[in-house]
Amino acid sequence: MRLLSQLAIGEHATISAIEAEESLYHRLSALGFRVGKPLSLIRRANFNGPLHVRLGTTDVILRDTEAARIHVQSDLQASQ
Amino acid sequence: MKRIALLGMPNTGKSTLFNRISGASARVGNWPGITVDLMSAKVLLGGHIAELVDLPGIYDLHGFSEDEQVVRHFLANNTLDLAIVLLNSSQIDRQLSLLLQIKKLNIPMVLALNMSDEAKKAGISIDIDQLAKSLNMPVLQISAKYGEGLPKALQAAAAVINQAQAASDPARISLALEEDQKIEKEMESLLAHYVHIPSTLSDSNTDKIDKILLHKWLGLPLFFLAMYALFQFIFAAGKPLQDALAWALQLLRSGVLEPLFAGSPSWLSGLMLDGIYNGVATVAAFVPIIVLFFLVMSMVEDSGYLSRAAFLMDALMAKMGLDGRGFVMMLMGFGCNVPALMGTRMMRSRPMRLLTMLVIPLSLCSARLQVFIFMITALFTASQAPLVLFALYLMSFVTMFLTALLFQGQFKNKEPFILELPPYRFPTLRQIVLRGWLEVKHFLQRASKFIVIGVVLVWALTNFPSNVAPASAGTYAGQLGALFAPVLDPLGINNQLAIALIFGFVAKEIVVGALAVIYGLQGDALMVQMASQIDWVQAMSFMLFALIYTPCLSTIATLRSESKSLGFMWLSLGWSLGLAWLVSFVFYQSARALGF
Structure with a gap:
């Protein structure tokens, strides 16, 4: 189990769990963060800036602190 | 093999509880009736090897978000020997509805009440024994985070399984959820005929421009x-x-x-x-x-x-x-x-x-x-x-x-920073x-x-x-x-x-x-x-x-x-x-x- 914040740039993964309080959970799910959804990390801004994540047709930017609430399985692991 | 599902609203500590019970044995797997992968783990319970499935957190069994549909499809296609429903004690007034919705489906159930310390602080008191009697199912207080009360809850779950009650009947559940399924079908057909959604971002120009404009140093x-x-x-x-x-x-x-x-x-x-x-x-x-x-x-x-x-x-x-x-x-x-x-x-x-x-x-x-x-x-x-x-x-x-x-x-700010990045437009x-x-x-x-x-x-x-x-x-x-x-x-x-x-x-x-x-x-x-x-x-x-x-x-x-x-x-x-x-x-x- 890894966190979205720990993904390498260009890596593909699947969301396995979201640990968030109600308001954050709603925000995340409104933007397409759901358990079972595939995503990829496009880039990361300098100086520990936000992450640029692609979920299907949506591009989202979010900070490390929020990304650390999202557990992912990298796609290699998931297909085993 | 017995099958147990973990159900609850989002943010009740469901994933924490799942991780605590399953340890390192969790894996991602496919299930009949649904297209997304779910986490499951084999656990030893009351002498049986049981499969514990972590279903997505939902607010409403009859809702139409992706997660809510997944849960319905799972229940209508897979037999269950037990459903562990996890509710947040401090929000029990809002969360009890989900328990009652699931109860209507005739699945053997155990209710686990999480975060009871928080509820106590908020002055909420729950009469566990009377609630259990009234609901006709075991009710247990646990702390998913610290593991308190967990052995007792697992004992109660094992007891229910060993009673060998009839497992859930997918056909009957499917019937009970018929209304919802009709709406799903209609939604699907409307979307299929009149709406086109590309599966991935098709705008490669945006990608190319972003490569330069969002470049690490440039x-x-x-x-x-x-x-x-x-x-x-x-x-x-x-x-x-x-x-x-x-x-x-x-x-x-x-x-x-x-x-x-x-x-x-x-x-x-x-x-x-x-x-x-x-x-x-x-x-x-x-x-x-x-x-x-x-x-x-x-x-x-x-x-x-x-x-x-x-x-x-x-x-x-x-x-x-x-x-x-x-x-x-x-x-x-x-x-x-x-x-x-x-x-x-x-x-x-x-x-x-x-x-x-x-x-x-x-x-x-x-x-x-x-x-x-x-x-x-x-x-x-x-x-x-x-x-x-x-x-x-x-x-x-x-x-x-x-x-x-x-x-x-x-x-001091506590709001998360999450923004959508729109494609470039002229x-x-x-x-x-x-x-x-x-x-x-x-x-x-x-x-x-x-x-x-x-x-x-x-x-x-x-x-x-x-x-x-x-x-x-x-x-x-x-x-x-x-x-x-x-x-x-x-x-x-x-x-x-x-x-x-x-x-x-x-x-x-x-x-x-x-x-x-x-x-x-x-x-x-x-x-x-x-x-x-x-x-x-x-x-x-x-x-x-x-x-x-x-x-x-x-x-x-x-x-x-x-x-x-x-x-x-x-x-x-x-x-x-x-x-x-x-x-x-x-x-x-x-x-x-x-x-x-």
Whole structure:
């Protein structure tokens, strides 16, 4: 189990769990963060800036602190 | 093998509980009836090996979000020997509905109540035994986080399994959920026939542009370069337009208005020509700049680049307790503080919103820009002008950052920063022109009211009492300036400039108009006169003060109405006045000390 914040740039993964309080959970799910959804990390801004994540047709930017609430399985692991 | 499902609302600690029970054995797997993968784990329970499945958290068994459909499909396609429903004790009033919905499906159940310590703190007490009796199922208090009560809960679950109750019947559940399934089918068919959704982002151009504009090292320099180029463009294109408008306005005055008022008493022609017309004409000459400014601003905004700016700037902004969106609003503030302040409404965290609102009035808005362009044109050469202006913009940023850094402790933010990044779009000409037009209209409506009142007020102050020379030290304006002299002299701000500043309090648009009336001149003649009276150090000190000392009355009014706090308005006012004085004082005294 890894966190979205720990993904390498260009890596593909699947969301396995979201640990968030109600308001954050709603925000995340409104933007397409759901358990079972595939995503990829496009880039990361300098100086520990936000992450640029692609979920299907949506591009989202979010900070490390929020990304650390999202557990992912990298796609290699998931297909085993 | 027995099958157990873990059900509950989102954020009840369901995943934490699942991880605690499953340990490291969890794996992702496929299930009949659903397309997404679910986590499951093999656990030993009451002598049986059971498969524990973590179903997505849902609010409503009959809802239609993706997760809610997944849970329904799972239940209608897979038999269950037990459902462990996890509820948050402190929100039991809202979460009990889900339990009752699941209970209707005739699945053997255990209710686990999480976070009971939190509920206790909130004064919520739950009669576990009676609740269990009434629900006809075991009810247990646990702490998913610390594992308290977990062995007991697992014992209860094992007991239910060992009772060998009938497992759930997918066919009957499917029947019970028939209504929901009908709606799902209809939704699906409508979407399939009339809606096309690409499975991945098809816009490869956006990707290519992002590779450059969001580049690790090139992104920020490109961003500032773009901003600088845009400002350069605004002035390069604005200058000829400005000159043409000023020429036309002068023609109107000498050709029409002066002959018209030739026969009227001198106070009336003074009021009309030197008061109203002089002021309005001087300020109106700056309209082209504002038009251009908002044309460019709306172009940047509509193209999707502003969200990229938020991405690039967030690391820096986070250090100041703000976020990338705050930066976007700060940029908007460079057009006009008022809409920028109103735009902070999109922030849900009040502390961060207030902090952003404290910072925005320090951004160099288009009204202040008029004052600076006038002063710079009067006192600096054409080659120095862009540099001076850039320095003022830089100073604006510095004061904003300083303010945020100093006040971030008072306004602590807890809101997450999650933004959608839209694909790049070509803004249509119509959009750009419409936005530019609306902003200019708004500006003129707001400005003209302030200008007419303000400039006439200045004219009256500089022309009365009528027994002294206009705009001399003997007028009311001169007396007012003298009153503030002890405070403003150390900044190199003379009486005339002080009067202009007093009126800049009403609106920055008035400042140049006020100077025109104070000196009784306008356009080039006014510039020549000012250049002969003050040097560049004084001009710079004046501009720094005008940049920081206070936003216009409209901004102050907006600050009050948006923050709904008179105290916050005064804090903002007091802080900017104090900071302005300090910055000008330091600049003026050090420049003089260095021999300039």
